[in-house]
Amino acid sequence: MQDTYFIDTMGCQMNERDSETIAGVLEDLGFAPTEDMLTARVIVLNTCAVREKPVHKVFSKLGGICKLKAKRPEMIIIVAGCVAQMAPEEFRRRTPLVDIVVGPRNLSGLAEAIREATGEPSVLADTSEVIPEGLPSSREDGVNAFVNITYGCDNFCAYCIVPYTRGREQSRTPERVGAEVKQAVEAGRPEVTLLGQNVNSYRGTDEEGKSVDFPDLLALVDSADGLKRLRFTTSHPKDLSLKLLDAMRDLPTVCEHLHLPIQAGDDEVLARMGRKYTRAHYMGILQAARERMPDIAITTDVMVGFPGETEEQFERTVAAFEEIRYDQAFMFMYNDRPGTRASGFEDKVPEPVKLARLQQLVDIQNRISREKNEALLGNTYEVLVGGPDLKSPSKLRGRTRTNKLAIFTPRPVPRRAVPAAGDMVYVRAEEAFLWGFTGTEVIE
Ligand code: SF4
Structure with a gap:
């Protein structure tokens, strides 16, 4: 059976993008993504230091993950992101079960570190200023x-x-x-x-x-x-x-x-x-x-x-x-x-x-x-379809150019499939909520 990986991403869009790179590196090495942390061979915590009590939060999550590793020693634990960059030695000292600590500037060394992960813990958190070009990436579904x-x-x-x-x-x-x-x-x-x-x-x-x-x-x-x-x-x-x-x-x-x-x-x-x-x-x-x-x-x-x-x-x-x-x-x-x-x-x-x-x-x-x-109600907006609405699957969700969330009922059109992710449709705004509006597709 193929080994799997699980990534927990905290923080901003830069971290989300870094997680795509980490996923790409892991997939290049033959790992498959999983939603099930309990069975994953590789667990990655991609950490954020910008909000809240970052180090405390990461160490408390790591406590639970290290308990899993105590039962499954073949598991590889990777700590990435800004907390890894800020406090690399603290991970080595407080959580010796962590295999790899990698800062956002060191992702180009990650593949090598994973290959060696059965040996000594790797700390890749130097301050070199090299742009990590040419790394693979794996993007989740989306538009x-x-x-x-x-x-x-x-x-x-x-x-x-x-x-x-x-x-x-x-x-x-x-x-x-x-x-x-x-x-x-x-x-x-x-x-x-x-x-x-x-x-x-x-x-x-x-x-x-x-x-x-x-x-x-x-x-x-x-x-x-x-x-x-x-x-x-x-x-x-x-x-x-x-x-x-x-x-x-x-x-x-x-x-x-x-x-x-x-x-x-x-x-x-x-x-x-x-x-x-x-x-x-x-x-x-x-x-x-x-x-x-x-x-x-x-x-x-x-x-x-x-x-x-x-x-x-x-x-x-x-x-x-x-x-x-x-x-x-x-x-x-x-x-x-x-x-x-x-x-x-x-x-x-x-x-x-x-x-x-x-x-x-x-x-x-x-x-x-x-x-x-x-103030948008009654008007029609161009919406890029993101996919079905999770709460009411008969409806679709998408975004206007102004980044408002639109949840809408598609119009049945003979010989046309229901709009799918990536399609552009027009939606009349009918009811407002905090992040956008609900409405109905308009066929022009
Ligand atoms: S220092 Fe921080 S808050 Fe200021 S511009 Fe840079 S990233 Fe933004």
Whole structure:
């Protein structure tokens, strides 16, 4: 019987993309995927250090996995991701049953380490700055493919661990990005999301030595045969140019959705966070985006309770939310990340105050999201079908260009099969919910 592998992925889209690479490496070595962790020969924990108490959470999961290995010593345990990069020696010390510790910058050595996994534990968490090109990857079913355009980050925001775990920013060449997009589309992915910690600072150099910025890259990728939709994340407000907004407006596949983290609505807090933009600059970008694309969806990340945040400063974030009216927001409470500058700041906001601020903002944003989705009702939208809706399988689910979730009833059409994943349909919005709307397919 073929040996199997199981991957538990925590955290962001960068980690999801890394898990695809890890899966590809394992499949190249002859392992097959399984949903059943209990029987897997290889268990991978792809860890995240950005949110919550990361090391604690990983070690508690590992405790259970190591108990499994005590019964099945042939099992191979791999710890990957940012926690692996942050604390490689801690794994060796606290969990000797772990076979391989591999940071996000060391995936090119993974295949070799797995081959050797019957011997000494391998720790691959050096700080080399090599872009892991040419590794295999295995993507789960779906219509979207994530494609990295940069690795690492140079921004060193005061609260963030990423520059320490994923290293300094490096851009892939436009040719390599283009080739991966082409491959993904040919493999049946009509939608691609270009990924980077800060896509706006992409600086590639093509084979002729010409410098290519992010809007240029979008134009190159937009022309890929068969590509229906192009998305990107994450944008940093300090590097977002008007040239990019023009490209979003003009390039047919680029979707009208901008995810632009605000983090705080107060200039003093932004400065202490090390974000290097002001509220006025941020508002100027949104105004320019809405002038060019009036129906653009804007989403954001925000952090409440940053050390020293006063009630007045928090209220400026609330006021920014009311003024901007985001379509969605990912809202977090500040928590110390060991090794970051902010963890050494003294004026920490008490836990109950942070919780109350978070709840206040969540309530406001939920109301705004619902109102924005209610404003869509009665209109018809182009929806890329993702597949059947899991809760009501007679319905389908998909996304609009603005990334709203659409759950809809397909229309029976003589001599036409029910739309399938990857098909483009039109849906009339009939009832709003927090993340989108329900509706009915419209045959044009
Ligand atoms: S831009 Fe700031 S928050 Fe984003 S990854 Fe870089 S350091 Fe972290």
